Amino acid sequence: MSIFVRFFAAVGLLLAISCWSSKLMAADWPHRTVRLIAPVPAGSGSDFSARLFAERLSEQWGQPVVVENRPGADGVIGVSAFLNTEDDHTLLYAISAVFTLLPITHEKLPYDPVRDLVPICPTSDVVLAIAVTGKRSIRSLDDLVQTARAEPGKLNWSSSPGLPPFVVGGFLKNAKLELAFVPYRDLAPALQDLGEGRIDVFVHALSVTMPQVQSGRARLLAVASDARAPLVPDVPTVAEAGFPDLRMDGVVGLFGKRGIPHTLRDQIASAVSAVANDPAIRQRLAHVGQAAHPGTAAEFAALLDERRRSLADLAKAMNFKPTQ
Incomplete structure (x- = not known):
């Protein structure tokens, strides 16, 4: 051989x-x-x-x-x-x-x-949602943008890590809107601050935001997915609300x-x-x-x-x- x-x-x-x-x-x-x-x-x-x-x-x-x-x-x-x-x-x-x-x-x-x-x-x-504190009278994404333009630097926002800071941050930059980002390590204080009005806008998983929404302490403006969420069928998608650039997926895997x-x-x-x-x-x-x-x-x-x-x-x- x-x-x-x-x-x-x-x-x-x-x-x-x-x-x-x-x-x-x-x-x-x-x-x-x-x-x-x-x-x-x-x-x-x-x-x-x-x-x-x-x-x-x-x-x-x-x-x-x-x-x-x-x-x-x-x-x-x-x-x-x-x-x-x-x-x-x-x-x-x-x-x-x-x-x-x-x-x-x-x-x-x-x-x-x-x-x-x-x-x-x-x-x-995971369906991502854009919510606003119940302390504000904002009822749509357009309301949010108009308020931010009228009150530059007066609003703030927070979100989950990953896509929201990138996508929403990019949107705010391109639209020349001044909203201060407030980071949180844990969810509990972020949700408490949203409900009490210390955080104006919150971008996170729908499931995370829902308890504050159901209690009336927060209000949903839109979901960031391609289709409406069955859990909240009356809430528009970001595209339906006129802001398709805010579309974000929440694919999770191993x-x-x-x-x-x-x-x-x-x-x-x-x-x-x-x-x-x-x-x-x-x-x-x-x-x-x-x-x-x-x-x-x-x-x-x-x-x-x-x-x-x-x-x-x-x-x-x-x-x-x-x-x-």
């Missing part, structure tokens, strides 16, 4: 062993607690779906599935914590912005999302680390899709202004690529300067 024949035979054997090992790992996974790192505060929109999916996946896998919140720095803290773990039973449960937007808004990240994160599958769509076996990735995606297609899960998500979003790894990756290109084009049009 020539040296070339022996070489290629050895390569073939190694490939076969690698393929067999990946399938064996997938068949044996999970064999202990699965941890989902969520780079958002407890109680936020994607945190709700994370806990809902964790509950059902735990039943399906026969192993505990726990959610660990690691908020801060627009999601960078949570993503970094995920990438720094050596545990193959830890996954990242995050909004798409950590993959599509952070490379645009931050000049230097401690990681490369495209290189280091592997999209596994989408889970749900990510693995570079090197995750394809078989394991597909196995997890299949399990998640089964949960997302469950009518009871769909109903629970709809009740808080979310929608189930089953899909494959390939579909999720394609969606993220399209969103990343779209946001890059928007940043270029805005002449956006990333954070140093």
